[in-house]
Amino acid sequence: MMDNQASAAAATSIEISLVSDQACLLQFSNIISDAVADQISLVTTALRELEGIIDLIPSYTTLLVVFDTGCFDRFAIQKALQGVLASIDWSSAGNRASQEVVIPVYYGPEVGPDLEDVATHCQLDIEEVIRLHSTTTYRAYAIGFTPGFAFLGNTPEVLHVPRKTTPRLKVPLGSVAIAERQTAVYPSVTPGGWQILGRTPIALVDWASDSLALIKAGDNVRFEPMTKEEFLAQGGNFDGF
Incomplete structure (x- = not known):
């Protein structure tokens, strides 16, 4: 669980980079940890609800987002991702369902x-x-x-x-x-x-x-x-x- 201050920091510390004409990379941290993995899991779940997302590829500290260029241009996708990040309840990070x-x-x-x-x-x-x-x-x-x-x-x-x-x-x-x-x-x-x-x-x-x-x-x-x-x-x- 994350407190409010940590939640706000999580939302603003994620870097969004356009890596191709149809993919963005979200960089959460440079350190591998369960806390970072929980954040990636939370964002992955939230982005599955965003129309126009083709694929989501999580890794240790990053999340690759592949999007439909018919729905987003390079500016619209970054704005959409920032909107999703701002809407997430970061205090629920760590409450993941896993087998x-x-x-x-x-x-x-x-x-x-x-x-x-x-x-x-x-x-x-x-x-x-x-x-x-x-x-x-x-x-x-x-x-x-x-x-x-x-x-x-x-x-x-x-x-x-x-x-x-x-x-x-x-x-x-x-x-x-x-x-x-x-x-x-x-x-x-x-x-x-x-x-x-x-x-x-x-x-x-x-x-x-x-x-x-x-x-x-x-x-x-x-x-x-x-x-x-x-x-x-x-x-x-x-x-x-």
Whole structure:
């Protein structure tokens, strides 16, 4: 919850920049935090009601607004956005409705080729890496890179590790990985430079559903360790490495 003074500051501190002839970028802050994410969520919800908005793409500290040039020119869209920001009840920031997504993960050498290196880098044993990663509740700050790829934060500080110096050309489907303060699940086979700890047997994208992705921006996400036998029984495999 935000007090009135903080609410007023929130409305006036958001920078609006035209980044193309049909898109504006709202910059909320330079610092990643739950408070900033709550503001972005609030604005995203409000802008969905504005006629002429084609797409809204939230990220850690920004919101990209794609608009219909038949409804707005470069001046009208900025005026409309300022009007929406001025009308928002900022005191409701933080009262977001979100789901909790629990993702089962097999943390094993067959599917977590970087697990040992991460443990060495962090000066921990492998069991402690798994415990820390799986007992943290993460927030989905942004969806991007590929459909269904959710950027989740923040990992415990002791698990902050750099990306790999040489990215893999193919990261297997379902790989669970960390990089810097983030963690994520690869929803499809793609190149990637994150440190892979394990794999989930569940699908992150359902192309036949209306919602498409299992994880949505603002959701809370937890990882639940599973045994090798449970992983294989649920359709998991060791392909890809």
